[in-house]
Amino acid sequence: MKKIKFEKLFEHPTATVDVVVFSVENGELGVLLIRRKYSPFKNMWALPGGFIRKNEELAKAARRELGEETGISGVYLEQLYTFDAPGRDPRGRVITVAYFALVQQRAMKLKASFDAKEAKLFAMRKLPKLAFDHKVIIDYALIRLRNKIQYTNAAWSMLPEAFTLGELQRLYEIILGKRLDKRNFRKKILSLGILKTLRRIKKGLRQRPARLFTFKTRKHIELRRFF
Amino acid sequence: MKKIKFEKLFEHPTATVDVVVFSVENGELGVLLIRRKYSPFKNMWALPGGFIRKNEELAKAARRELGEETGISGVYLEQLYTFDAPGRDPRGRVITVAYFALVQQRAMKLKASFDAKEAKLFAMRKLPKLAFDHKVIIDYALIRLRNKIQYTNAAWSMLPEAFTLGELQRLYEIILGKRLDKRNFRKKILSLGILKTLRRIKKGLRQRPARLFTFKTRKHIELRRFF
DNA sequence: ACAAAAGTGTTTTCATTACACCCATGG
DNA sequence: CCATGGGTGTAATGAAAACACTTTTGT
Numbered sequence: 001m002k003k004i005k006f007e008k009l010f011e012h013p014t015a016t017v018d019v020v021v022f023s024v025e026n027g028e029l030g031v032l033l034i035r036r037k038y039s040p041f042k043n044m045w046a047l048p049g050g051f052i053r054k055n056e057e058l059a060k061a062a063r064r065e066l067g068e069e070t071g072i073s074g075v076y077l078e079q080l081y082t083f084d085a086p087g088r089d090p091r092g093r094v095i096t097v098a099y100f101a102l103v104q105q106r107a108m109k110l111k112a113s114f115d116a117k118e119a120k121l122f123a124m125r126k127l128p129k130l131a132f133d134h135k136v137i138i139d140y141a142l143i144r145l146r147n148k149i150q151y152t153n154a155a156w157s158m159l160p161e162a163f164t165l166g167e168l169q170r171l172y173e174i175i176l177g178k179r180l181d182k183r184n185f186r187k188k189i190l191s192l193g194i195l196k197t198l199r200r201i202k203k204g205l206r207q208r209p210a211r212l213f214t215f216k217t218r219k220h221i222e223l224r225r226f227f
Numbered sequence: 228m229k230k231i232k233f234e235k236l237f238e239h240p241t242a243t244v245d246v247v248v249f250s251v252e253n254g255e256l257g258v259l260l261i262r263r264k265y266s267p268f269k270n271m272w273a274l275p276g277g278f279i280r281k282n283e284e285l286a287k288a289a290r291r292e293l294g295e296e297t298g299i300s301g302v303y304l305e306q307l308y309t310f311d312a313p314g315r316d317p318r319g320r321v322i323t324v325a326y327f328a329l330v331q332q333r334a335m336k337l338k339a340s341f342d343a344k345e346a347k348l349f350a351m352r353k354l355p356k357l358a359f360d361h362k363v364i365i366d367y368a369l370i371r372l373r374n375k376i377q378y379t380n381a382a383w384s385m386l387p388e389a390f391t392l393g394e395l396q397r398l399y400e401i402i403l404g405k406r407l408d409k410r411n412f413r414k415k416i417l418s419l420g421i422l423k424t425l426r427r428i429k430k431g432l433r434q435r436p437a438r439l440f441t442f443k444t445r446k447h448i449e450l451r452r453f454f
Numbered sequence: 455a456c457a458a459a460a461g462t463g464t465t466t467t468c469a470t471t472a473c474a475c476c477c478a479t480g481g
Numbered sequence: 482c483c484a485t486g487g488g489t490g491t492a493a494t495g496a497a498a499a500c501a502c503t504t505t506t507g508t
Contacts, residue, residue: 012241013279015322052240054320058311082309082324084285093281095242097309097322166486183489184471206480207485393459410462411498433507434459 013084013093017061018049018134020080020100020141021072023121024158024174030121031138032103033128034069037118040090041131045122047138049096062099070119076102076157076220080141088133096132100141102157149175152222153194156215164202164210165189192223240311240320244288245276245361247307247327247368248299250348251385251401257348258365259330260355261296264345267317268358272349274365276323289326297346303329303384303447307368315360323359327368329384376402377454380421383442391429391437392416399454407454415453 021032033045048069052061059077067073077099084095122128124142127135148154155171169185189195195213203209248259260272275296279288286304294300304326311322349355351369354362375381382398396412416422422440430436 012239013281014239015242054240055313057313058309058322079309082285082306084324086282086284095285095324097311164487181472182487183473186488187490188470203479205485208478208487210487391460408498408500409460410500413461414463415497430506432459433457435461435505437460 013095015052016049016094016096017052017058017065018047018096018098018137019062019066019077020047020098020138021066021070021075021103022100022141022145022158023103023105024171025105025121026123027170027174028123028125029142029174030123031127032070032072032119032121033130034119036131044131045120045128046131047098047134048119052097058097059099062101066101072101072103076154078220080137080144083133083137085133096137098137098141100144102145102154104158104160146176152220153215153217154220156218162198162200162202162212162214164212166210168213194221194223240322242279243276243321243323244279244285244292245274245323245325245364246289246293246304247274247325247365248293248297248302248330249327249368249372249385250330250332251398252332252348253350254397254401255350255352256369256401257350258354259297259299259346259348260357261346263358271358272355273358274325274361275346279324285324286326289328293328299328299330303381305447307364307371310360310364312360323364325364325368327371329372329381331385331387373403378450380442380444380448380450383445389425389427389429389439389441391439393437395440403454419450419453421448421450 023030023032032048034048036042036044036046048066049062050065050069052058056064059079062077063073066075078101080098080100082095082097086093088094088096124138127138130138145154149172155168158171159167165186168189169180169182172185173180194216196216198212198214200212201209202212250257250259259275261275263269263271263273275292276289277292277296279285283291286306289304290300293302305328307325307327309322309324313320315321315323351365354365357365372381376399382395385398386394392413395416396407396409399412400407421443423443425439425441427439428436429439
């Protein structure tokens with residue numbers, strides 16, 4: 001193993017990880033942002049993320065940053081893209097490996113233990129001005145999310161263990177940004193065989209009680225495009 | 228702008244770019260490999276690639292490495308994935324941003340100006356033992372390629388300007404690794420409206436002459452899944 | 455005349471879409 | 482009794498798959 005020379009090393013760009021955390025709350029698709037404590041872009045809203053430590057896997061770094069800055073853990077996480085436009089970071093040459101994560105509505109409540117002035121879920125339609133090129137990253141992530149839920153079972157990571165078909169459909173409608181036909185939706189989603197029908201029933205609301213379902217598996221599964 | 232401390236800097240992983248160059252030749256899908264001149268993995272076959280220079284965009288670095296090591300230029304190139312498994316590089320912590328490229332059969336002839344002992348197209352089915360985790364990267368790229376030609380016009384980058392439908396179909400069959408129905412293939416590909424029918428005809432072979440076609444546009448276009 | 459690929463339509467199957475009414479509950 | 486979402490089937494459309502023979506050329 002060769003010793004790496006200092007001058008040589010200095011030529012290399014540094015690398016960060018950023019995470020786009022999506023969640024659906026109050027009938028809207030939201031992205032988790034944190035308020036930056038340091039320069040550059042001090043006090044501006046930005047994606048959770050930060051520098052990679054040596055010998056730390058990227059995905060692990062993403063989870064660590066997420067945990068440190070927002071208290072969220074145990075979510076679905078996948079690599080999105082590596083952004084490297086020159087000038088994206090005023091400190092100089094910094095490339096960032098972006099991840100995207102999906103979390104349950106409930107999980108966002110844990111975040112409440114953190115100061116809401118520091119980490120907050122913003123509706124996609126009301127994003128503040130963002131640090132770096134984070135708006136570009138979020139837009140890219142949204143495209144990925146929309147595609148993803150159409151050919152994988154990724155929705156499991158955004159819903160509680162048990163849910164009604166109505167809740168599942170609403171999730172799809174919010175993410176895709178369009179209404180879906182109820183009968184067609186149920187037919188299709190059930191024909192995929194990824195759901196398990198529970199005995200339980202959701203009642204207590206002033207409406208007809210609804211059957212509860214759960215995902216057969218809570219691991220990522222690729223299917224054929226289905227909407 | 229803060230001055231970056233040396234110790235801090237040293238904690239950062241270094242970054243490389245690797246390129247998976249696909250081409251179809253002799254009825255087989257091939258990958259371009261180079262023989263490594265230096266340690267580690269000296270004399271072993273590997274993907275073209277190398278360290279990123281400061282202030283050099285990743286895609287540009289990929290093109291540069293490709294040109295320097297193989298003489299290939301002007302190809303379709305897209306970012307694939309960033310690989311960072313610990314231990315993937317014996318020199319220590321090195322992450323690599325992988326790209327994949329598609330080149331015409333003809334373009335590979337330019338490469339002949341380089342020593343064939345140093346850069347060579349290997350059939351996917353007869354890959355040698357590879358340096359680093361390059362086998363993993365190639366496998367990942369193949370999946371991407373197979374998907375890509377099914378919902379984009381990417382094939383343009385692997386064929387000469389004018390080609391017959393037979394040649395186009397053979398390209399698809401080789402990449403997908405399965406036979407396609409001639410009539411269905413023609414119907415589908417023509418219905419997409421991405422091809423322009425030329426006046427010219429390919430003759431000279433001892434068989435019925437074939438109509439020549441060309442892609443209306445030689446830029447990347449996304450379509451709906453079509454095979 | 456033969457080998458080799460070019461060229462050409464129809465039928466069947468399957469997935470997708472569109473569409474409207476009654477049901478069970480809580481208030 | 483009313484508001485709210487839950488629950489259900491069928492017909493029309495369009496895309497994909499299966500399938501076989503004739504044509505044109507060079508040798």
